Amino acid sequence: MIEKKLLLQNKFNNKFDIIGDFDLFIKLSEMLQIGYIHKPLATYRLHALSLSQKKKSIYINELNYWIKKNMSKLKKKKLSIDKIKIFLIKLKIKSFFNIN
Numbered sequence: 001m002i003e004k005k006l007l008l009q010n011k012f013n014n015k016f017d018i019i020g021d022f023d024l025f026i027k028l029s030e031m032l033q034i035g036y037i038h039k040p041l042a043t044y045r046l047h048a049l050s051l052s053q054k055k056k057s058i059y060i061n062e063l064n065y066w067i068k069k070n071m072s073k074l075k076k077k078k079l080s081i082d083k084i085k086i087f088l089i090k091l092k093i094k095s096f097f098n099i100n
Contacts, residue, residue, distance in 0.1 A: 002028070018051070018059040019066060026070075060091050 010027055012020040028034065046053070067084060 006032075016062050016066075018055060019062045022063075023066060056091065060088065063088050063091070 006028065010024060010031075013023050016023055025034075048054075063084070067088065
């Protein structure tokens with residue numbers, strides 16, 4: 001849950017079609033202490049017509065751009081983004097071979 005005023009003060013980045021929520025939550029996590037519940041609270045269905053499947057190349061490009069843009073900031077905070085890089089490589093491979 002997020003206070004409404006935080007969302008009003010911190011908008012989604014209009015440059016992103018797919019990873020806007022990821023970018024926003026990373027920004028919020030820099031300002032706030034964030035907790036989580038370690039169990040599924042919702043489910044969703046994946047299908048060939050979903051935005052993430054239809055625009056996989058946009059997703060890959062946006063995530064790649066985000067990594068490059070934020071690399072120095074993450075290194076200063078001594079945060080590793082190896083898992084994100086590995087995820088990006090997997091997405092590129094899946095996209096190349098057209099695997100869902």
